[in-house]
Amino acid sequence: MSSYTSSAAAGAPANSRARVLLASLVGTTIEFYDFYVYATAAVLVFPHLFFPKGNDTTALLASFAVFGAAMVARPLGAIFFGHLGDKRGRKATLVGALLTMGIATFLIGCLPTYSSVGWFAPFLLVILRLAQGFALGGEWSGAALVATENAPKGKRAVFGTFPQLGAPIGFILANGLFLIIAALMPSADPSRPSDAFLDWGWRIPFLFSAVMVIVGLWVRLNLVESTAFEKTVKTGQVKKLPLVSVFKTHGRQLVLGTFYMLATYVLFYLMTTFSLSYGRAPVDPAVLKPGAVPGLGYEYNTFVLMMIVGVVFFGIFTFLSGPWADKWGRRKTLIVVTLAIIVFGLSWVPLLSLGSVGVMAWLILGFSLMGMTFGPMGALLPELFPSNVRYTGSGISYNVSSILGAAVAPFIAVALWSYGAGSPFWVGVYLSAMGVLTLIALVMGEETKNVDIEA
Template identity: 85%
Template sequence: MSSTLAAAPAGAPANATVANPRSRVILASLIGTTIEFYDFYVYATAAVLVFPHLFFPPGNDTAALLASFAVFGAAMVARPLGAIFFGHLGDRRGRKVTLVGALLTMGIATFLVGVLPTYPQVGWLAPGLLVIMRIAQGFALGGEWSGAALVATENAPAGKRAVYGTFPQLGAPLGFILANGLFLAIAALMPSEDPSRPSDAFLSWGWRIPFLFSIVMVAVGLWVRLNLVESAAFEKTVKAGKVQKLPLASVFRGHWRELVLGTFYMLATYVLFYLMTTFSLSYGRAGVNAALPGLGYDYTTFVLMMIIGVVFFGIFTMVSGPWADRWGRRRTLIAVTLAIIAFGLLWVPMLSAGPVGVMAWLILGFSLMGMTFGPMGALLPELFPANLRYTGSGISYNVSSILGAAVAPFIAVALWAWGGGSPFWVGVYLSAMAVLTLIALILGSETRDVDIEA
């Protein structure tokens, strides 16, 4: 298997090997997660705009929205299963083949959502098929992130693992901008007279375009990933005979503490992530005088505001890498988590301050998202040895999706309704989850100086 390694650069020690050139590492780790998050966000946007109208019984808008979010959450439940399956492959067969499989699974599932029949056409079969496709998306994403993070960190130069670990994290803001930008363009070409509801043309066929377009992006991603070669860390594991027959059993037996800590490290990140992307779109578009009142923005205006916020998400994702390499992952994330706790308690005054306050809320929320999400690309892989890293980091990352992202939109809508339309308790919920992350970070240790090939 050592034949898959590239030649050592000039001036390097005779026994040095380089798994992939820097440009290939950046592109492979970035483009794959961009496509995966694009597919994920396409569904998240449709869960608010389209699916409550087309895939569930009419008559109760709030119930339809909650049902749509429940299907959205089903993917999060599938993600740990994907992490186990793809983690097993990644730790036994290598990172490359596993990443290709995850990308294909996501791409096919997303494309098929674009051709599904709706509730008026086939009744309850429509949401049933939607659930199956959504579970397939979650299953694929469960194997995607950890593999992309490993490609980046296992190929990083010394002292720059957190910087390289931000490359796969950038897929989240880029995927959001691509998915929502495409939905925005289609909605602009198919305008609606009712700002609270998409046009008939959009509901009839326009919403399908972003799902069908994903197949083109998947083809590009496959071309990039098929040109990868295995990392030196995995090759060293194979040569040393350390590949585990059952990585799942080994990681639970010998690294259960790291699994628990990693899961709670990600908790605040996940809750913030899905409150700022999914819940905020519902709250921002809800009418001021609606049964469940919100901010009353039309779809185009609010999505443009969100995209501005997501630009800051991308900027601070990149900024967080050098911070985490300089000051350490733990110290950086403790400071950011304290800021998230404070942010959750400021929702009402910020959202009550008019358009300027709402824009400041989006920018601050997405900036904090970048600062907490960026270092995770290095931190979670560093918790585990090379022969269990795909499985361990994937399980921590994706089990946290159940505790955080799977229930966050659903809990947020319930708290929104319970508070009579006020977002106060939604912000408190975010702060409470961030407190749990803070406790985990305090209990954990710094990982900046661990040997990534060990």
């Protein structure tokens, strides 16, 4: 028996469309902002401050390993918050996830470094990074449910793109803030941030997240529950153990949903985390530090501005993918996009050999494809599951895929980049291979755009 009380019974007003869209967008923007702040610091700051000095590539891989640790915590967060969301409602669960992420991010900005406390510094970093992953594990599925369960008929994919838009907006906010701070604290060495930046400047984006969390909480505390969840409560369909139920009755959907997201996750983290390392690494092997691998040789500010241009396309195509998925279906849209991702992975070397024009084209194409594959997921994954296990099921699929894709993608990419002696060829092949696995899952799956979201 759920402890949830129907908002309709209490006379509460229904959610307006504007409230639904704002609540799903603001929360994920904050969550992704927090995640990107860490991802940027994992490249710029943490290899210098939280690990012993020596081999640069080893320090970067260690930083990425901590980055990936959060992905391991995400399925645990999906199970915990999914249980609460399917039993007690979406609203309170989303507030809890947002608070957890905000507190963890703020505390990272307060951490001592390796030079102060030794190995205790990376230990604390891992703990807070796990907390970030745990929170994000419950955030995305709840935001997607708020959007899709309140969407008008025939517009679920359009509404489902709004929580997805939090990713490009969060990226621009996080990297834009880092860019401003780096510009105010310039470094004479383009391969290394300035001393002022490393001393205290990097902490500002982490501490600023507290302001954003307050805004997000205000928006979400004004939500009421969806009619889909109210119907589940009224008909006595709330499951005592949603996790057990979803594995018993929807195991196939869990597996398919996980592989639907695989290429999306790999592309996502290659274009954000890996590309920042690859873009900033010096071209000339003669100037590289021991263990480092040559890259594109851009200064940080220049390359981040190029990435932000690409992320604008990420946002545009995320939004456009919603109407396409509502018109043509989620499955057909994603099959076409996944085929394009496979081709894109094989085109890395030809594109990047064209100089700055090719690099910009690479970023724009990669981020555009990211929008087209990420956007429909906001509707597709929730539609795989009935309302009484939807929070748990969609969250597990989304976040288990983060282990198979995002957790290892930056680590594997750096290893393949090193194996190729600076060539991105094998990194692109890795992306294409993951695209093939996603394509197989989509071919095996079924169209979901006409399912009853209140069932």
